Amino acid sequence: MKVLTLNFLTCAVKACKSSSASFPLHPKDCELVSDTIEANPALIYNVLPRVDWAALITTASEVNPLPLSSVSPSPSSHLPFPPPNQIQVPHKRMETDKTNKESREQLGFPTLPAQPPTKEELEADEKMMGELHTLLLETQISEGMLRCGNCGHEYRVKEGIANFLLPNHLV
Amino acid sequence: MEYMIRFTQVHETFRLAEIEALAVLEGIHLEVLSYSPSSPFCFVNLPSEDAAKRLVKRSILAKAIYEVWGSGSNYLDLHDNVRGLSQHLWPLYKNCSFKFSVDSFQGSRSTTEQRKLIEEFRFLGFDGPIKMKGAEQDFCISEEWQFDAAALGVHQPQAVHLGRYIGGSEREIIGKYDLKKRKYICTTSMDAELALITANITLAAPGKLFYDPFVGSGSFPVACAHFGALAFGSDIDGRSIRGKGKGKPDLVANFVQYGLTNQFGDSFVADLTNTPLRAARLFDGIVCDPPYGVREGLKVLGCRDPTKGKEPIFRDGKAHHTEEGFIPPKKPYSFLAMLDDILDFATLSLVDGGRVSFWMPTSNDLDQEIQIPKHPCLQITSVCTQEFNRWSRRLITYKRIPDSEVVAGVAREQRTKETGVNADDLNPFRKGYFQGFKAAFR
Numbered sequence: 348m349k350v351l352t353l354n355f356l357t358c359a360v361k362a363c364k365s366s367s368a369s370f371p372l373h374p375k376d377c378e379l380v381s382d383t384i385e386a387n388p389a390l391i392y393n394v395l396p397r398v399d400w401a402a403l404i405t406t407a408s409e410v411n412p413l414p415l416s417s418v419s420p421s422p423s424s425h426l427p428f429p430p431p432n433q434i435q436v437p438h439k440r441m442e443t444d445k446t447n448k449e450s451r452e453q454l455g456f457p458t459l460p461a462q463p464p465t466k467e468e469l470e471a472d473e474k475m476m477g478e479l480h481t482l483l484l485e486t487q488i489s490e491g492m493l494r495c496g497n498c499g500h501e502y503r504v505k506e507g508i509a510n511f512l513l514p515n516h517l518v
Numbered sequence: 519m520e521y522m523i524r525f526t527q528v529h530e531t532f533r534l535a536e537i538e539a540l541a542v543l544e545g546i547h548l549e550v551l552s553y554s555p556s557s558p559f560c561f562v563n564l565p566s567e568d569a570a571k572r573l574v575k576r577s578i579l580a581k582a583i584y585e586v587w588g589s590g591s592n593y594l595d596l597h598d599n600v601r602g603l604s605q606h607l608w609p610l611y612k613n614c615s616f617k618f619s620v621d622s623f624q625g626s627r628s629t630t631e632q633r634k635l636i637e638e639f640r641f642l643g644f645d646g647p648i649k650m651k652g653a654e655q656d657f658c659i660s661e662e663w664q665f666d667a668a669a670l671g672v673h674q675p676q677a678v679h680l681g682r683y684i685g686g687s688e689r690e691i692i693g694k695y696d697l698k699k700r701k702y703i704c705t706t707s708m709d710a711e712l713a714l715i716t717a718n719i720t721l722a723a724p725g726k727l728f729y730d731p732f733v734g735s736g737s738f739p740v741a742c743a744h745f746g747a748l749a750f751g752s753d754i755d756g757r758s759i760r761g762k763g764k765g766k767p768d769l770v771a772n773f774v775q776y777g778l779t780n781q782f783g784d785s786f787v788a789d790l791t792n793t794p795l796r797a798a799r800l801f802d803g804i805v806c807d808p809p810y811g812v813r814e815g816l817k818v819l820g821c822r823d824p825t826k827g828k829e830p831i832f833r834d835g836k837a838h839h840t841e842e843g844f845i846p847p848k849k850p851y852s853f854l855a856m857l858d859d860i861l862d863f864a865t866l867s868l869v870d871g872g873r874v875s876f877w878m879p880t881s882n883d884l885d886q887e888i889q890i891p892k893h894p895c896l897q898i899t900s901v902c903t904q905e906f907n908r909w910s911r912r913l914i915t916y917k918r919i920p921d922s923e924v925v926a927g928v929a930r931e932q933r934t935k936e937t938g939v940n941a942d943d944l945n946p947f948r949k950g951y952f953q954g955f956k957a958a959f960r
Contacts, residue, residue: 348784348786349783349784351783351784352750352783352784352786355795355796355798355800356786356794356795356796357794357795357796358794359788359789359792359793359794360792361792364797370796382779384779384780385780387724387725387780389724389725390724390725390748392725393725393726393727393802394727397727397798397799397800399796399798501840502794503842506760507784508756508759508760508785508786508787509786509787509794510756510786510787511752511786511787511788511789511792511793511794512754512756512787512788512789512819512846513789513792513819513846514827514830514838514839514844514846514847515819515820515821515826515827515828515846515847516827516828516829516830516839518792518819518820
């Protein structure tokens with residue numbers, strides 16, 4: 348499941364929808380993979396206004412299994428993320444595939460600004476465009492759980508497919 | 519400038535809807551001058567040759583578009599009309615290579631007859647070489663014959679047209695997406711041609727996000743991805759997404775087969791009535807063929823017995839629903855209520871101008887017809903019908919209008935909720951279908 352999709356999803360429990368704690372869902376014990384996807388600037392421009400930026404920042408910090416020791420909480424500056432070599436990637440599906448072979452560094456997450464970039468800023472900043480592309484479209488959760496911060500319900504992700512079906516007592 | 523679209527004579531009610539959608543997508547001002555469901559020739563006004571090319575280039579139901587050089591009810595009329603209408607164009611093509619062909623709708627011409635008809639246009643004064651392959655200009659004589667003309671002893675077509683070929687369509691890709699050659703299909707996979715038409719009518723295009731809440735084996739997402747959209751899908755039945763296990767084909771295999779993995783958004787298991795998608799304008803288009811209870815039952819999360827299952831079940835101190843193999847209970851649901859849910863969801867999730875299309879079955883019997891659902895925030899842009907013997911299915915498309923254009927005070931028509939717990943009580947179409955459309959819908 349792509350980080351972009353995670354940004355579109357909240358808890359399926361109706362009672363959770365009104366709570367801000369239900370979004371974004373928090374990845375737990377997740378394995379990440381990276382697919383190589385062709386650059387598509389038009390898509391990024393179109394997607395950007397629909398992305399909840401604050402949630403994306405949260406997700407980008409959480410898909411890293413290590414504690415964010417070096418984060419400075421100042422909202423005005425760029426949120427620094429741990430250097431890529433600190434990010435553990437327990438499993439990489441694509442490793443055997445030559446065309447998709449990537450170094451561990453490429454799964455590291457970019458430094459996201461506190462505010463979403465405008466289209467003009469992105470046009471001028473190829474690096475940021477590339478990083479957003481990698482984060483939103485190429486980075487995927489293959490296995491793990493997604494936890495609602497409000498009700499605590501956990502949704503399983505298996506082979507990249509998340510299951511949002513609810514038991515009867517939560518419907 | 520006047521152009522002639524050569525349609526195929528199938529799925530007639532979808533043809534204009536598709537062309538009008540493509541005009542919106544390409545930002546072309548399209549004026550339909552003459553159209554008849556019984557004829558494959560449609561005459562339109564378009565601003566330019568380039569617009570004509572762009573209009574049909576990704577159409578599935580059009581074959582080609584021509585610049586109109588003349589029309590008539592017989593060849594004498596046509597020759598006169600060509601002299602009057604297009605004489606100023608003749609010198610432009612005087613020296614280029616060219617070819618003529620004859621297109622007889624509901625009729626046939628032997629090659630000798632074709633040659634004779636073509637040679638009658640000698641007066642155009644073309645001096646360039648004739649090339650049957652790769653000519654710079656293609657001219658087409660189009661004939662419209664009365665239905666069953668040969669049996670009725672009619673020897674002349676009822677209308678004839680001369681046109682210069684401007685551009686072709688993408689109709690041949692139907693073969694590429696043919697279900698027979700697709701790696702992964704299920705009982706409810708949508709026919710490739712209709713799925714592609716649906717994607718066109720819903721304005722799938724590069725950079726857009728599309729979603730199918732009843733994804734099944736992914737027929738619609740594949741069609742939307744073909745036109746460049748990033749396609750998402752979900753289904754309450756995870757088996758349809760995952761396939762039959764490791765190494766066996768799954769939904770993603772179809773994207774791999776067609777080289778569309780860059781256009782694959784995501785697929786997840788979810789119930790539309792308990793959707794995990796946040797309520798925001800996320801999608802440019804929603805396409806779906808909701809299960810109407812005949813091939814596939816319509817179910818949502820919950821227990822048939824409303825008094826049951828209000829508390830989590832614990833087994834050996836472990837909450838049952840947290841176990842890996844847990845399958846949540848599902849109950850039958852009303853098809854009409856689901857259509858309302860789709861419209862509500864579309865209102866919340868579509869960007870302004872975004873479209874939602876869904877397929878809906880109905881009996882051909884007038885008094886058993888299922889009404890087209892309405893929503894104040896959604897404007898119906900087209901209703902297309904595919905007829906079967908006793909029933910038909912419609913493709914209904916709506917456009918999300920901006921909140922500022924929504925007429926205030928128009929309350930949503932509230933459907934009286936169907937009561938009952940079994941599939942027949944909840945779904946009049948299913949009931950009618952299995953009773954042969956006689957006693958149902960009372």
